[in-house]
Amino acid sequence: MPFELRVALRYIRSGRLQTLLIFSGVAVGIVVFTFMAALINGLAVTLTNDVIGNIAHVRLQPAPRLPRQLGGDGSLRTLLAIQRGNEPRAVINGWREMVQSIERMSGVVSIAASVAGSGFIQRGEKILPVQVTGYEPGKESAMIDLAAGLVRGTSTLAPGEVLIGVTIAEQLGVTTGQRLRIRSERGRERALLIRGVFDVQNASANERLAFTDLATAQSLFDVVGAVTRIELKITDIFGAPALADRLAALTGLEGVDWIRENGRLQAALTAQGSTGDLVKFFAVLLIIIAVASQLLLSAMRRKAEIGIMRSMGISRASVTWIFVLQGFFVGLFGSLLGAALGYGFANFLAIVTLRPDGSRGLPVDPALGEYWLAVTIATVASTFAALLPARIASGVDPVEVIQQ
Amino acid sequence: MTDVVLRLSALTKAYVDGEEETKVLKGIDLSFRRGEFVALMGPSGSGKSTLLAILGTLLKPTSGDAELVGNALSALDEHAVTRFRNLHIGFVFQFHHLLPDFTALENVLFPSYPRRSRDPDADRTRAVELLRRVGLADRMDFRATKLSGGQKQRVAIARALMNAPDIVLADEPTGNLDRETGERVLRIMRELCAVLGTMFLISTHDEAIAAESDRVVRILDGRVVSDDAVAARGAASGTPA
Numbered sequence: 001m002p003f004e005l006r007v008a009l010r011y012i013r014s015g016r017l018q019t020l021l022i023f024s025g026v027a028v029g030i031v032v033f034t035f036m037a038a039l040i041n042g043l044a045v046t047l048t049n050d051v052i053g054n055i056a057h058v059r060l061q062p063a064p065r066l067p068r069q070l071g072g073d074g075s076l077r078t079l080l081a082i083q084r085g086n087e088p089r090a091v092i093n094g095w096r097e098m099v100q101s102i103e104r105m106s107g108v109v110s111i112a113a114s115v116a117g118s119g120f121i122q123r124g125e126k127i128l129p130v131q132v133t134g135y136e137p138g139k140e141s142a143m144i145d146l147a148a149g150l151v152r153g154t155s156t157l158a159p160g161e162v163l164i165g166v167t168i169a170e171q172l173g174v175t176t177g178q179r180l181r182i183r184s185e186r187g188r189e190r191a192l193l194i195r196g197v198f199d200v201q202n203a204s205a206n207e208r209l210a211f212t213d214l215a216t217a218q219s220l221f222d223v224v225g226a227v228t229r230i231e232l233k234i235t236d237i238f239g240a241p242a243l244a245d246r247l248a249a250l251t252g253l254e255g256v257d258w259i260r261e262n263g264r265l266q267a268a269l270t271a272q273g274s275t276g277d278l279v280k281f282f283a284v285l286l287i288i289i290a291v292a293s294q295l296l297l298s299a300m301r302r303k304a305e306i307g308i309m310r311s312m313g314i315s316r317a318s319v320t321w322i323f324v325l326q327g328f329f330v331g332l333f334g335s336l337l338g339a340a341l342g343y344g345f346a347n348f349l350a351i352v353t354l355r356p357d358g359s360r361g362l363p364v365d366p367a368l369g370e371y372w373l374a375v376t377i378a379t380v381a382s383t384f385a386a387l388l389p390a391r392i393a394s395g396v397d398p399v400e401v402i403q404q
Numbered sequence: 405m406t407d408v409v410l411r412l413s414a415l416t417k418a419y420v421d422g423e424e425e426t427k428v429l430k431g432i433d434l435s436f437r438r439g440e441f442v443a444l445m446g447p448s449g450s451g452k453s454t455l456l457a458i459l460g461t462l463l464k465p466t467s468g469d470a471e472l473v474g475n476a477l478s479a480l481d482e483h484a485v486t487r488f489r490n491l492h493i494g495f496v497f498q499f500h501h502l503l504p505d506f507t508a509l510e511n512v513l514f515p516s517y518p519r520r521s522r523d524p525d526a527d528r529t530r531a532v533e534l535l536r537r538v539g540l541a542d543r544m545d546f547r548a549t550k551l552s553g554g555q556k557q558r559v560a561i562a563r564a565l566m567n568a569p570d571i572v573l574a575d576e577p578t579g580n581l582d583r584e585t586g587e588r589v590l591r592i593m594r595e596l597c598a599v600l601g602t603m604f605l606i607s608t609h610d611e612a613i614a615a616e617s618d619r620v621v622r623i624l625d626g627r628v629v630s631d632d633a634v635a636a637r638g639a640a641s642g643t644p645a
Contacts, residue, residue, distance in 0.1 A: 003517030014505040308501040311462060312515045312563075313490020315483065399462045402497055402575070403453060 004318050008325035011298065012333075018294060023334040025290030030338025030378055031345060032283040034369035038346040040276035042365030044269050048237070051265055052258050054144045054202050056231035058244045060098075060253040062090035089117075089186070091226035098251055099230060107235045107243070112142035113227040115217035119184040121164070121210065123172040130168065130210045132182060134217020143231050146198050146211065152176045153196030157213045162192040165206035166199040182210070184220040192216065287334075287378050288385040291327055295389035299323065299396075306393050307401025316394040323393050327386020328379060335378035339371040409570045409603050410459065411435040415468035417454050417626075428454045430626035431468070438570070439601040441594060443608055443617040451626045452607040456573050459605065461489045473570050490518050494564030494602070496593075498576035500556035502548035508535060508559045509544040515566045527566075534562035537599075538592050554585035561593060565602060574606040578613065590616055 012019055092098070095113045103111050116133040140155050140163065141147045147155040151166050153176035162182070164174075174180055176194050183189045192212060199206055218224050230253075234243060237258070244255030259266060299306070306319055346366035353361030415432040418425050428451045436442060446452050457463040459470060461477055470477045472492060480488055494515070502511045512531040521527050535544050538558035543551060551559065557577060564572045577593070578586030590613055597604045606613055614620045615634065622630045 002520075003514075006517075010505050304501060305503050308495075308497075308503070309514070310486075311460065311489070311495050313486055313488075313493075313518050315486045315518065318518065399457050402457070402462070402495075402501075 002321075004321040005325055007322045008329065011302075011322070011326055012329055015298070018298065019330075022290060022294040022330050023337060025294070026287050026330060026334025026378060026382065027338035027341055029283045029287040029290070030335045030374050031342040032286075033280045033374045033378075034339055034342030034371055035346055035364070036276045036279045036283070037370035037374070038342075038364050038366055038368050039362075040272055041368035041370070042360075043272065043363040045365060045368065046360070046363040047265065047269065050202075051262055052237060054200055054205050055258055055261075056143050057234045057237055057240045057258050058232040058247065059229055059256040060092070060232075060244075060247055060251060061229040061256065062092060063254045064090070089221060089223055089228065091223045091228055092230065092253065093226050095227045095230060102230070102232065102247065107239070109233040109235055110142045111230065111232050112136065112139040113214075113230050114139075115214060115221055115223055115226075115228045117185050117217070117221040117228070119182050119220065121168065121172065122181045122183060123174060126172055128168060128171060129208070130164075130182070131208050132184065132210050132212060132217060132220060134212045134214045134220075136214045140211055143233065144200055144205070144209075146196070146200070149198040149200040151197045151199050153194070155196050155198070157195055157211065159213050159215050160190070160192055161195040161213065162216075163196045163198060163211040164194060165209050166197050167203070167207040168210065169194075169197045182212075182220065186220070186222045188220045188222065190216060190220055284377055284381050287331070288381050291330055291382045291385040292388055294330075295323055295326060295386050296392065298326070299389045299393040302393070303396055304401050306396040307398040310396060310398040311402065319394040319396075320390040323390035324383060324386045327390075328383040331379040331382025331385075332375070334382070335375040338378070339369075339375055342369055342374070343371060407438045408435050409438045409473055410605075411471045412459075413469050413471070415455075415458065415470060416466045417451070417458060417463065418466045428626055429458075429465070432623075432626075432628060434621065434628065434631070436571070436603050436605065438603055439597065441597045441604045441606075441616070441618045443606050443614040443620045444623065445608060445614055445620060446623040447609075450623050452623060453575060455623070456575055456605070456607050459571070460493055460495060460573050461485045487518075490515060491567055492570045494567070494569040494572040496557070496560050496564045496572060496574035496577045498579040500548075500553070500560040500580075502551075502556050502559055502563075504547070504549045507545050507547055508540060508551060508555075511548055511559055512544075512562045512566055515563060519567070531562070531566060534565055535559070537596060538562050554581055554589060557581060557585075557589050558592060561589065561596070565596060565600065568600070569602060571603045571605060574604060576608055576610075577606060578608070578610060586610075587612070 099111055099113050102108060112135055114133050114135050116131065119130055119132050121128045121130050135142065137157065140157055146163060155163060157163065162180070169175060172180065174194055176196060178194050179191050180194060181189060181191050214227070218226070221228070234240060240257035241259050244257040247253070248255030309319065343366055346364050346369055349362055350360060350364050350366055355361050412432050412434045415429055416427065417429040418427045432455065444452055444455070454463065458465050464478070475488065477485070503514065506514070509531055512534055513527060516527040532541065532544060535541050538561055540555060540558055540562070543555060548556060548559065574593070578589055581589060593604055594616055596602065606617070608614070617634055619631070619633050621628060
């Protein structure tokens with residue numbers, strides 16, 4: 001073992017109270033660091049899951065038809081234009097082959113073809129705007145877990161049946177077994193039997209969504225035999241934009257992903273992450289100050305010893321190494337201790353704030369504490385923090401010490 | 405003369421403070437032989453400690469040169485000086501200056517560490533032997549803080565001899581010890597000088613040490629005023645320049 005390492009370890013071991021204090025300083029900094037990481041990352045996961053729980057991660061749909069001019073090549077006056085809404089609805093033909101092909105791709109959790117459109121639900125004098133989506137039988141819960149959120153009835157649909165959100169049911173004063181009339185944006189009307197009422201813990205969904213079987217939706221929106229979109233849930237949710245682009249290129253459809261559709265969520269997560277990073281930065285700064293000040297005190301206290309070492313032919317470089325190694329080991333051991341305490345603290349909070357239904361009262365996720373990152377940063381920071389004390393120690397004049 | 409280990413030629417040292425220059429050494433010419441036990445005497449402020457610091461390569465002279473085992477110290481850069489000091493010079497101070505976190509054996513071994521020896525067992529054997537010679541074989545695993553003042557100073561002597569240096573520079577080595585302990589420490593140094601052939605240069609006010617020495621060099625106001633062999637011992641005679 002190099003003697004610089006031996007001396008550094010001996011100084012750490014024999015420091016006792018000083019060592020305890022400096023380890024505590026580093027450990028507290030790491031507890032703050034890891035707790036903030038567990039909290040901010042946990043919150044990000046919770047928010048993200050809340051958002052993506054009720055939406056597809058990737059959606060394929062026909063590219064929108066933009067208004068075009070007839071005879072408008074620039075040299076002639078425009079005589080006629082086709083406007084959106086007056087043309088036949090864009091649909092996906094040959095969707096069954098596409099679904100079968102995409103379903104075989106790795107990372108695809110579930111896939112469902114659907115017909116979606118706007119409409120109104122009418123019951124007596126009450127009229128409510130709704131978003132109607134029709135799925136193939138058995139795919140009703142592929143994007144939103146309707147089965148889990150069911151308040152009344154069942155989630156499997158037969159032709160002529162509908163599932164509605166709990167707010168719609170309350171506003172119309174209806175329940176399962178009753179009928180209501182839906183009028184689509186295409187002007188088609190169907191009387192549908194309410195098969196189930198759901199509450200998916202999302203006010204907007206409970207207030208606006210209605211689900212039918214695919215055939216009913218196709219007849220409501222005039223797209224017999226076709227679908228208007230293909231939706232996917234995937235394992236790598238943050239890979240959604242790349243997958244959407246890839247599928248768009250493969251199918252010629254427009255690829256839409258949840259990240260680009262929820263820009264505000266991304267902005268909020270980024271701002272939240274930046275706040276967490278700031279707190280973590282100050283935690284690391286605390287570690288640097290603690291290590292630098294303690295080693296500086298050590299350099300002052302051991303001035304005589306350092307002078308004697310120099311008189312024995314120990315080089316300035318060796319003295320520097322002795323202090324830099326102390327910084328390294330203080331950072332390493334202190335941060336390992338802090339990471340263990342931080343993990344314990346995050347687990348403790350996660351357990352004591354657990355709600356009776358199993359959900360977390362505090363969005364702390366102990367698994368997301370970035371412990372190894374914290375240990376690495378603290379060790380490197382602590383090593384650099386030791387440079388100033390090391391420089392001062394290596395500059396001790398042995399003559400001054402001896403003459404004292 | 406092949407057994408000359410240390411030769412000083414017209415050595416001067418001056419400290420400058422602003423526009424004021426204080427000359428501490430004013431032309432020292434001396435040479436010392438291997439195995440000599442020399443007392444360096446003089447009143448406080450006469451330049452003894454400065455001379456020792458220069459000989460120990462801890463200070464650079466203002467002019468003149470010191471040549472140790474054939475090496476002109478002024479020709480060495482800092483790295484070479486540090487290595488040279490480690491291999492050729494041992495120090496014993498008035499205060500023992502042991503490293504308190506280490507055992508007696510580790511303190512003795514310390515000067516061997518920078519050499520990065522390929523035979524640490526041989527180093528350990530030598531350190532144990534030196535501790536045995538100073539009468540501390542049974543205290544080698546004691547922490548420095550657990551030793552008495554006399555024991556610490558004996559460990560410091562063993563430490564100074566660890567790398568088999570050509571010279572040991574001692575600054576008032578018995579100054580902090582009671583008379584009996586001081587005499588014992590002096591006796592040990594004298595014996596080691598004779599057995600190991602290392603030259604000892606001891607800065608002291610103590611006439612008892614002078615009486616035990618082969619040679620007494622007296623300096624006053626930065627100049628050598630006398631350099632005498634101690635007749636009673638009949639040892640090597642002085643070699644005033």
